Each structure stands twice: as structure tokens, then as C-alpha cells.
Amino acid sequence: MRGRVLRGVMCHEIAHHVLGHRPTDFGLMRKRQEAAANAWAAQTLITPTAYAEAEQHHGGHVTSMAIALNVPDELVVVFRSLLLRTDDAVYVDPRMGAGQFAHRIEVG
Template structure:
């Protein structure tokens, strides 16, 4: 959590805890991330990473459904990629036999972000690829699976 707060400070984004109508959120015009008070560590860490994703990706609030949905997906993907170490994921998946909630607890992330991370994985033969793209050798990370 401290690393995320430090990143926010480096980016000039203020992080506060404050009750509001919506649980948490990012206000681009004020460079402000609001977290709900009393959130559990896993949730706060995941939400903060998600909101930082909005900032880093340059998202602006919109009421247009398809763009809003895309922005939420992109912020979740950014958060998942920055909070979940692929090698640790492989180890935890083996230990927990793929049980989502246990894995999320061990990885210290919200279950939603673990689901997003899983959706970015592709298993082919004896290897797992993170964020594969078209073309030979086009992936973010490749891990041999035994």
C-alpha cells in the first residue's frame, strides 16, 4: 500500500479517506483519489491501484456507456498487472488449486482484480502467457508450467 501512496505522491495525486455517495473514486480535474474510510487492506490496495490506473491512463469522466466500460476495464487491467506478480500467481495457483478467494487473499488483492488478471492469461501447452498478442514472441511474460 505504501508503494502505491508513494506513486500517487510522485504523480501529484492526492489520496484522501472520505465518505461520499460513491464508495471511492478519481477526480481528474482535482487530481484526487477518494477512498472510503475503514476499507480492508486488500480492498483499499486494489481500489487505489484501480484509481491510479485511471490517472495514468489519462481517463476523463464520461457518461457514454461504451467508453466508461472500456475505461473501467483498462483501469482494472492496469491495477492487476501492477499488483500481481506473475511468478507469485503461478505458485499460489498451484498451492490453492485454483481456488479464487484463497488465491486473492494470498496475493493481497480483491477477487475482482484476480479475475481480471486471470482473463489476461492464456495457457498453451506447458506455458502460460500474460497478455499475448498476434505474432511470434509477442507477449508480456511467458512462464513454463509443470
């Protein structure tokens, strides 16, 4: 396993422990646990500032960004899915309600 892939896998598995996941045969629950572990790993290994720099420098090319961020390609895709872009800002992991986001970056 390459270093950046191993780094992502280890963080993903740590996320299962931190989030209190238990093994299950129920497919929907397993799918939700995997998605939550990926989101946790992406937010742990990728900072909003580093992501923005990599996106700008590599024109949004996933593999190039992943190499620059030292993470697997999948975590770049996951991190990107957590972004909400508006005219004034980019929000990381937005939720319903005012002020409900993990991080906000002013645009332009």
C-alpha cells in the first residue's frame, strides 16, 4: 500500500473507533458508517486552507490534489462533497440552521 493510501485507510479505521461504530450485517447501517468514517477522515487529514490551495494549483484534478494533500483520491472526493459554495463564502460540512458549519472561508 502506498503511503498516502495507508494514511487514509488508517485514519478511516480510527474514525470507526472514535465514532463508536460496531460491526453490523445490516447493509444500510454499514453504508452509513463507512460514509461517516470517510467524512471524519477527510476532515481530519485535509484542512480547508490546504484544500483551497491544492484546488487552485491543480485546477480541481482529483489525483493531483490527492498527491499534493498526501491522501487517497477518495478522500479528496469526500471532502469536496462536504463543501457548499455560495457567492460570498465556501462552507465545510454545512447543516440546517444559522451558524451550523465546520468551517467558513470568505470568497473574493
